[in-house]
Amino acid sequence: MNSLGLPNLGFGVGLRATHFPYLMSHDDPLVDWFEIISENFLHNHGYARHVLATLAEKRPVVMHGVSLNLGSYDPLNRDYLAALKDLANWLQPAWISDHLCWTGIHGVNSHDLLPLPLNEETLQHVSNRIDQVQEALGRPLILENPSSYLTFSSSTIPEAEFLAALAGRTGCGLLLDVNNVYVSATNHGFDAQAYIQQLPADRIVQVHLAGHTDCGDCLVDTHDQPVPTPVWELYLLAQRRCGGAATLLEWDAAIPAYEELVAELNKARGVLAGAMPTAAVRQAEDALSTPIAFQVAVGR
């Protein structure tokens, strides 16, 4: 159990529109819990909201956001925060998470998870904003490490140390995306295992799993294929460190049939039982990071 008192929900998947037909025609969703992209439901009063209400009666749900814009130097969007709180009041999620990143500034929203310089100035800035978010939501925020492709000349604090400091200053929890750790570690040349060792284990509430693409000169976080072996190895390390945290498989492009998705998730159960999957990383000349088109499908 983490120090925030949040439960280990077991093994879950990200709720995607392409799986609505399966989930609405089968009583057993085959997984322990679901994670939604919060923004897909904040102003959606159509079928997706109906599906969510149906599933929430069967399984715990976690709200995972992509628009808090925590690292930005634009003011926090209070309308967004209010909508987030309204959805939480209706859904009663197990927790609410978002990313250590910024998504826009000066009124432009990139719909990407952009990196920020990591130094004492930004640490104070993000800490203050997490405090405001937690006060607005009335609950601790769970913060995810992003994948990244560049670092800044003005960065002075390693990312794991930065996250640990945020957790210490604000009381927030951590969503450890082991695929993101692997992607960033490879792209920036740091030790992925040491990164995980540096995080405060008692703050790790959830672990994300996903696949990525090897573009030769860098890894790109594509969420479009099975989890490769090196990421499973980090997953095992993370679970051993934190003593068991909720596991979530993300698959956001080239999304497989629901049973295939669940089969991939169930490999996580096998890993914890000692069966390490053998899966190579797909190679491609180029790839699109952080696919989001699946989110539009929720409204169709």
Place this chain on the structure above:
Amino acid sequence: MKRDDPARIQAWLKTVLVSRGDLAGKLTTAASAHGLALAEVVAGGYGASAERRLDVYAAGYVLRLVACLQEQYPALTAFMGEAMFAVFAKAYVVTHPPDSWRLEHLGRRFPEFLRETRPRQADAAGETFYALPAEIARFEWAKSQALTAPGFEGAAVGVVPGLGPLGYLGEACSVELPDCLRLETLRYDVPTFLAAFGADPKTPLPAARQTHLAVSRVDYRLTVLEVADWAHAFLVACRGGGSVQEAVAASSQATGQKASAIQAYLMLWLPTAIQFGLLRLR
């Protein structure tokens, strides 16, 4: 402002993302706007070049949003072809960078963008060819809005108990429209054309015909109903609230038809309107 100010660096990166041109052009624009060069901002010394690292974000920004627009406008993508759609979608993204966290708002100005950027000097056949994409986009945008806005699900939408057909027209009876109702007046019969095009991509382009559409939702399923000009005017009038009689009067004024005729049409049409989730009576 100091050179390593985080807000300045974010403004620089935002400019790189949203500026026109290739990466070199974007960097020139960002350097001019913020006085920062790539080498000052991005750390080097390991693996891929700083340019390559930045381009994962710069190229990904456009491609990601184009993919979203394709998802938002599937019929238009099929009509234009993916390559041609992408040309317009990229131009749109560069012209109108997203200004909202609501991804579903990304394409809200796309129909207008297509209308504004179509060639103006076309003959009759060319006019249809160039005008149709914007009309298809308007229809698809209306559908996406109708699918997600609040509807009448979970509420009684049928006939008011004890109210006969003539009762609909009484002063006491008012009409409520669902938030999900979208009213569109298109220059072509887009739904009929898209159905034919879906079955046969060689379907001839349609002749111009003003088409009033009411797009709504019943039990989470999309409904599309072509409506007469008087019914369109009636529904527009109902948006302002008031009684059925007041909306009839407004429809009469807008269309030049007698109120008595509209009342007669209304008695026949209201059950269909209710069935298609366009309104309910109170």
